[in-house]
Amino acid sequence: MVGLVAKEWKKEIAENCLGCGECAESCRILTKLAESPVDIATRGVDSAEAYGCALCGKCEAVCSLGLSPFRMFEQRRVEAVKKGEIDLNEYQYLFPDRKVTVMSIFRDYYGIDYSELNSSTPAETAFLPGCTMLTYSPKLTKKVYSTLAQKYENPLFFIDCCGIPMYHIGLPERGDKLKASLRDRAQQLGVKRLVVACPNCYYQFTKEAAFQDLEIITVYEALQAQFITSEGDAIYAIHDSCPDRFVGVYAKQVREALDCKGFQRVEMQHYGRDSVCCGSSGQLGHFRPEWSTEHEVQNIEEAKEAGADTLLAYCHACVLNFGNITDSKIKVRHVLNTLLGFGENYDEVKGKAAAMFEGEAGYELYLQLFAD
Known part of the structure; x- marks a missing residue:
């Protein structure tokens, strides 16, 4: 968020974007709007559009000018809150500074x-x-x-x-x-x-x-020094998380650890700076769940096409999102599950979360999420 309020991102996009459309690849909001960032910046971002952006940063990663279209959506969210254009009470169950979430x-x-x-x-x-x-x-x-x-x-x-x-x-x-x-x-x-x-x-x-x-x-x-050596013939694909997109510290260390310990791996079509968001960035699953699902499916399909039988992620939110696709033959694991030899079944989490709110007692729990 450094510089988010001080810099007028919409103005920068309006003055510099070439409208080439390169940033729309794998971006649900730009594909849906069928408008270039310069056009959106010129007319102004609607608050609903702001919350449809995954804030994943891929637009900046692929922009030949290094522009950051997602920042104008991010900035518009701050403006929407200040203007009361979004009912924060509907989303307070997400707020980690509240006692009950x-x-x-x-x-x-x-x-x-x-x-x-x-x-x-x-x-x-x-x-x-x-x-x-x-x-x-x-x-x-x-x-x-x-x-x-x-x-x-x-x-x-x-x-x-x-x-x-x-x-x-x-x-x-x-x-x-x-x-x-x-x-x-x-x-x-x-x-x-x-x-x-x-x-x-x-x-x-x-x-x-x-x-x-x-x-x-x-x-x-x-x-x-504590990671285990591979003893199987599984083939792994790695999903790179959005916050790691530009610096790549996790991407580098994870690949080095897997290679050092003899794990077989392949690269998906989109990886590193070009990685496709898992669907959880920007709380997309809460604002546009259908787009979040499309992100999940795209990553699972890319892992299949690369010849992997296991999709690894080093962001736990990514792991849970991919675990939502229960009909996939691709296994989903956290990288630490593999490197520490510790198995888990992530497609069970969604069901466990839903089970909490079943029945009368569950409804009472649900109401606690929105209590002042």
Whole structure:
């Protein structure tokens, strides 16, 4: 979000976009509107259109001029919130700065508990799995923590949020507060090294001056000596997540880890900077679920066409999205499942989430999501 309010992105697009149409490839909103970014910028972005953009950044990645059309959609979301054009009450179940969210209810409902992990004793190293992993993959989360504990003494376990859902909804100030809260806690507990599993979290922190005195490393860098060697003949394709698109830290480390341990892999048609969003970026699944599904299907199909039998992702939200396609013959796994030899079935998560809200008791739970 750096520079989001200070810079007028719509004006930049209107003055510089050539209207070549290259950015529309694999972009649902631009394909649907059938207009170039310069035309959209000139007439003005509608608030509904703003929430139809996945904010995935691919438009910038492919633009020959390095323009960022998605930024004008992102900026329009902030404007929509300020003008009251979106009813925030409808989406407050997503807000990680609230006590009750879909994720908190899921953890409570299924008895997910991390009280045995160190959350308060000062330590130089802290592990941040990210909201999605710690909610929907508690066993994998604890496996990663226990593996880290073999290398780092009594590491801290952080359940904090990096704030990305708030930025995506159009509430950057509340996102900033979440990041500041995590930074303060790290300082109070003497943390010098933050091990991060989620690429969204990683890039939220590495770009902020307030985090520059912390050593921020990915879980793949921290655990490279603990990964297992391949013992099968499975063929893997890797989906590269949107926040990693430009710098590629996760993409590089994951591929190096898999290659080093002898795992067979192939590349999909779209990967790296050109990767197609899984459908979860920008909260697209909540605003345009049909487009989110199209993203999921496209990635699954590309993995098949590449000759893979397993699709790996290093963003847990991506893993869950691909797990929605239950009729696919392609297995979906988190990269850490493979490198740590820890199996999980991700197509079960959606059903478990829906089961919470069944019946009268489920309806009462549902109402809690919207209580003030």
